[in-house]
Amino acid sequence: MGWILFAVGAWIVGWALNVRLARLAPSRAVRLAMPVLFGVTIIAIWEGVVRGFDVSAVLLPAPSVIATTFAASTAILWEDFVQTVIKGALTGYIIGCGSAVLTAIAIDRSDFLRRGLMPVGNFVAALPIVGMAPILVMWFGFDWQSKAAVVVVMVFFPVLVNTVEGLQAASAMQRDLMRTYAASSATTLLKLRLPMAMPFIFNGLKIATTLALIGAIVAEFFGSPIRGMGFRISVSVGQLALDLVWAEIVVAALVGSAAYGGVALIERVVTFWHPSQRARS
Amino acid sequence: MRSIVPVLTVVGVIFALWYAAAIWLNAAWAYDKAKRADVALSTSELVADTWSQEKPRLPAPHQVGAEIWKTTGAMVAKGRAFSKRSLIYHSWITLSATLLGFALGTGLGILLAVGIVYNTVMDRSVMPWVITSQTIPILALAPMIIVVLNAVGISGLLPKAMISMYLSFFPVVVGMVKGLRSPEVMQLDQMRTWNASASQTFWRLRLPASMPYLFASLKVGMAASLVGAIVGELPTGAVAGLGARLLAGSYYGQTIQIWSALIMAAALAAVLVAIIGVIQRVTLSRMGMA
CATH class of the missing domain: 1.10.287 (Helix Hairpins)
Incomplete structure (x- = not known):
């Protein structure tokens, strides 16, 4: 009482x-x-x-119990963190976002490609891509490579669509100004269009941080070596060790928020000139 | 309309790449078979074999198409549209969870948005958590939610719908908060000069003004809701639904089955989003906004 x-x-x-x-x-x-x-x-x-x-602790453990478990099993949590976040999600995130930005710059040079790829990209960005996980696990094996592959596929399209849109953000007047400076197309890209695209790119990158974690964890449900956050969650649920599950979720939440916050912080430094950033300070 | 040719070209290229990749990925197995049977493969035989294997690494598009037809159209023709082997049955299971979760999520999202717009305490204390809630990879919670709700005696549709709800409420909250705040100060002042009550301002100004934002969020929410329903089906142990088909396919190496479930899910997502798009166009044009 x-x-x-x-x-x-x-x-x-x-x-x-x-x-x-x-x-x-x-x-x-x-x-x-x-x-x-x-x-x-x-x-x-x-x-x-x-x-x-x-x-019952099988249904919902108390926060204090979760905290105790968290403190007691830091070794397991760290091992899972390295496997899922560092090896799986981070590798995939870097490869996926990097290739998406490069692809966007390549697409941007051709109006035909852009008009053809954008509707397709928008369509694919709305699809349940997590479903690719079993196929990629089959192709790349059980270890972190397949998780990274799932992450690459998941983050690619949101970042691509946003970057292509962002590269259109520079107005005709600004481009004309670059032309009067006799700037080459590479200079225009570097000095004008990429900086102008940054708010859009960061929007995509922020969406991608959450997707990357989801992809890496869900891919582990389809097969994994005996470590990793997704693996631990599904196994511990089977053993009704819900305090450990919640400890993993705390880790996931911390990582997710930290990653999002980190990207937002970089965005603030890079796009300091943008109205949405100026208004806040 | 001038985008049709480029889009078709891109789709065509994707199919060509798909066929080429099927040859490349399945060639190893084809060579392996040929070696054991002690025959040399000509190029055309190799291609034909890679496009018609039983459990290919990557099935060719026509194989997936045939599988989808076999499990939908052909089943309907036989009058067994809702048998357990029919993809229509599995799609229906997933669709019902998606729609329920979507409805719950939209309702929750709109309520939260109204609360946030009208209540400073909620705005300052709840809104940051709404945003934080999305940085948490919620799908990781899916197995636990399903198991726990099962233990309490809730099973079937609702646990999956809960996951869908969690994924779809966020875009609605964010969009509706923006939309309900979109009327300008001048418009709000106008309502005040007409002596409009708070509820009149809400129903006649804020709510109509938020409609374009609402529809944009609904599209995102619907796609997220489908993902939630599919992932929600994974831990239930491959009973029914598109997610279960994916899992069963990956257990037994039935790649064609995985791909057909995947294409079905994609088609479902496309149709659902398109339906919202149509409703959006009709509603907004009747409201004189588009």
């Missing part, structure tokens, strides 16, 4: 504090504090409900 009261209390206190904070001037600290407070409140309610109603 005490734990249920704790959950209700946490809810009321958290909500009241957030309402109070919302009335303050939206300074930077307040902006940061409100979502943090919301998250802490949710975790406190979760803890209270799980303990108060005696929810």
Whole structure:
């Protein structure tokens, strides 16, 4: 009973504090504090409900139990992290995004190719590409190479479509100016069109970070050596070791948010001139 | 319309590459067979063999087409459209989970967006989490959600729909928040000079103004929802649905089956997105927006 009261209390206190904070001037600290407070409140309610109603650990482990498991099994988590994120997702992400940008620059030189490939690219970007996973696992074997291949296929089209669109962003006036400077097409590309395309490219890169992790993890459901986050999740679910599953999910969430945040940070440095970035500072 | 020729060219090139890749990838097995039978393969025989293997590494397009016809059209002709071997049956299973999840996700997304637009507390505390929620590879949760919901006694359609819902609510929230905020200050002031109540402002100004944004998000959400349903079917142990066909195919090395399920999923995605596109065009033109 005490734990249920704790959950209700946490809810009321958290909500009241957030309402109070919302009335303050939206300074930077307040902006940061409100979502943090919301998250802490949710975790406190979760803890209270799980303990108060005696929810079985097979259904939903309490946050404290997950934290304990996380601390106790860092070795396993690190091994899985290296296998899935560093070897699988990161390799695939770099290859996929790099080749997509290069392809986009190549396509951009031909109007015919662009008009032909864009509808196809848009179409493919909307397809359930994760489904390619079993085929690629069959082609590239069980180890991380097949995971990287799945990631390459998944990130390629969103980045391609965004980059091609971005390369069109420079206006005719700006291009004419480059021509009056007698700039070669390579110079125009480097000094004008690629910088102008950066906001679009980063949009694609941000979408691709999440897709890369999803691809690497889901591909492991179709066959994997005995390590990796997707493998551990599906095996631990079978063993009803849900605390370990949640620990893996915490790792995935941290990696996902860190990767997204990292790309957003680079975007801020690279596209400092863009209105959406200027408005914030 | 002037894009038709380039698009057809690109599609044609893709098919040509596909056939060429089929020769390249399947040649090893063809040579292997020929060696064991002790015959030398001429080029034409090699090509013919690589395009008609039973379990090729990469099936040729016509093999996939034949398999799809065998499991859809031919089954319908025999009057067994919903037998367990029919791809129509599996597509229907996946489609129902997709649509349910899509409806739930859209509903949740719109509610959250209205809350975020009208409530500062929600805007500042929930919105960052909505964005964070998408950086989490949610599909990793799929097996757990299915198993846990099964343990509570919820099985069948709903667990898969939950995954679809999680994937599809995000684009709707983001799009609707942008859309509901799209009326300009001047328009909002106009509503105030007419003494419009908050609900009148919502129904007559904010909601109609958000429609173009809503439809753009619905397209993204629908595609995401289908992915969710397919991945949701993987951990259930290959019972039914397109995801199950993928998994069963990968267990037994039935590449043609995998590809036919994949093409079916692609067609499904294309049709669903196209339907939303049609609704969008009709709605927006009747609203005088397009």
